[in-house]
Amino acid sequence: MREEMLKFNEEFVAKEGYKPYITSKYPDKKIAIVTCMDTRLVELLPAALGIKNGDVKMIKNAGGVITDPFDSVVRSLLVAIYELGVNEIMIIGHTECGVQGMNAKEMLHLMEERGISKETIQLVKNCGIDLDKWFKGFDDSIRSVKDSVELVRNHPFVPEDVTVEGYIMDSVTGKLTPVNRKD
Secondary structure, three states: OHHHHHHHHHHHHHOOOOHHHOOOOOOOOOEEEEEEOOOOHHHHHHHHHOOOOOOEEEEEEHHHOOOOOOOHHHHHHHHHHHHHOOOEEEEEEEOOOOOEOOOHHHHHHHHHHOOOOHHHHHHHHHOOOOHHHHOOOEOOHHHHHHHHHHHHHOOOOOOOOOEEEEEEEOOOOOOEEEOOOOO
């Protein structure tokens, strides 16, 4: 499959298929979106929001979750704010997320089945990494989005004039439902 993608890429560049996508590094709409890497959202989310290449900074990870105030997602948001002019942040979870209910013990079991040794796992644990916490999913998508919104909204490096809001997207229809920050 990778070879097919690389062949397509060569043809894409040769035919100048990139021209409609040329834009600057600055987001036209001054918005950053944190969302899930779910394959259903790749085209659905931009279509449902009416955004195109160059409009927003899109940050994706498993679950669209911000797990730590100093993780790579927050770092990316701070770069977007201070270097790229972002003044609004949308955190968008979605229905039927695979990270919801993810089990750390099951993840470690799957790693062992794929050849990661118990010794390697133990070594990482001995280095102070809490793999049970690191691989833990969330129980409730709405709560997860609310927690991420509050983490960003209350971060010491996020200016008060940056708007941070949360939403849940229907993975089928693309409908966005605001997450009430007061709940």
